[in-house]
Amino acid sequence: MVERAKVIALFPGQGAFDGAALAAAYREYPQIKRVFDEIDTVSREFFSRDLSKVLFGDVTPEMEKLLADDxxxxxxxxxxxxxAAWQILADGGAEADVLVGHSxxxxxxxxxxxxxxVADGARIVAHRVQVIERQGLAPGRMAALSADGDRVRALIDLIGDELLSVATENHDTQTVVSGPRDAMEKALAVSRQLGISTxxxxxxxxxxxxxxxxxxxxFAGLVGKLDQRPLRTPVYSPVLGRYYEPDDALGELLAEHFVKPVRFSAAVRHLHGEGRAERFVEVGGKAVLTKLVGKVLGSGARPATWSTLSLGxxxxxxxxxxxxxxxTPAELDEGKARxxxxVFAPDAGAAEFAEFWAAFGGQLVGLGKERLAEFRAGRAQGAGQAAPRAAATGPKPGAGVERGAVADAIRSIYAAALEYPEEVFTEDVLL
Incomplete structure (x- = not known):
């Protein structure tokens, strides 16, 4: 049997936000709201504001607007x-062999x-921001230069500022520099004179x-107080140049990210060289890291790549x-398939339904898990707030489920499967 290619999940860093794509996913996938509701509890705890109100209001924000805020x-x-993108993939049955974060x-x-x-991860991000802001450190900036790491390091040596450094090596023709504003302005001016774009x-x-x-x-002290649990999936760090180990103190290592560079290109080469790492999915906004993978490995490697929160x-x-x-939606035996x-495709033959299930089964399973979790949470809240229980004669249609959300999901599935406009599938149409 041929060994399958490993799936590497890439989690992007600075700038990786696509407001339009996130808004589209918010309308289609209930996991988006669930994840950001949890993050809202942390943003209220630290900053007395709901992040969701910024992201999912009447106007869809993009990165420039977010950077103008706190x-x-x-x-x-x-x-x-x-x-949120990871939760949707996981609910749909997607699995990754290795997880890799960029900064x-x-x-x-x-x-x-x-x-x-999820909440403690948001606390780590919040601490990261607060600790830096409270230090009163010198202002700085970051910029990408179209040159390899060795050439950029030579340029930094020429400037002669010990606070100026290589922040990220993305691929052989892109290196990110970070440092004080004055030193950065000098570095960028020299770069332009040398014909290096920035x-x-x-x-x-x-x-x-x-x-x-x-x-x-x-920062290390604050993160060290949070509950650290064993990793369920291997995580490779482009900062450490290795996999995280069970006995690692994650707070201390995440704190080192403040001053150590991200060697993304080296990480991709290492993972590709380990085995059949030929499939990369970018879990988050835009589709930047997957493009970098292609540049790192070159045209001969031809890796398969997918984005998530981006619009084609x-x-x-x-x-x-x-x-x-x-x-990977659950496999169906003949009885379950019938x-x-x-329910979902009474006019489809067995072969057509199998194809339909392969395309949309993961989404249906994910929606079912989400609604079941909401139903159980509602019942757990106690009398007066519990979701309705099934009657003795059997469950009532739609009990504990928002009819509109389910109708919208089914309408989208039928429209995509049958290639008709969604408007055709009104509530009284016979599906």
């Missing part, structure tokens, strides 16, 4: 987007591996530079293709 807004938005994304990767709860990085702080050294022990030229969510290709076909 620093925590963009950081928690990036973190939450990744965790801020490493926190999301550790939460996805269940080292921390681009600012959307980040509220200059990460991965000695500027942040005073914040390291403070046709306006479709990357999640749709990722779930279809990576999701039963489900009678």
């Amino acid at each position: 620093a925590w807004v963009s950081q928690l938005a990036i973190y939450g987007s990744s965790l 801020l994304g490493e926190i999301a990767a550790l939460v996805a591996a269940q080292a921390f709860s 681009a600012d990085i959307s980040s509220p702080f200059p990460f991965h530079t000695p500027i942040l050294a005073p914040a390291v022990p403070v 030229g046709d306006g479709k969510l990357g999640l749709t293709a990722a779930l279809a290709d990576l999701g 039963t489900l076909a009678a």
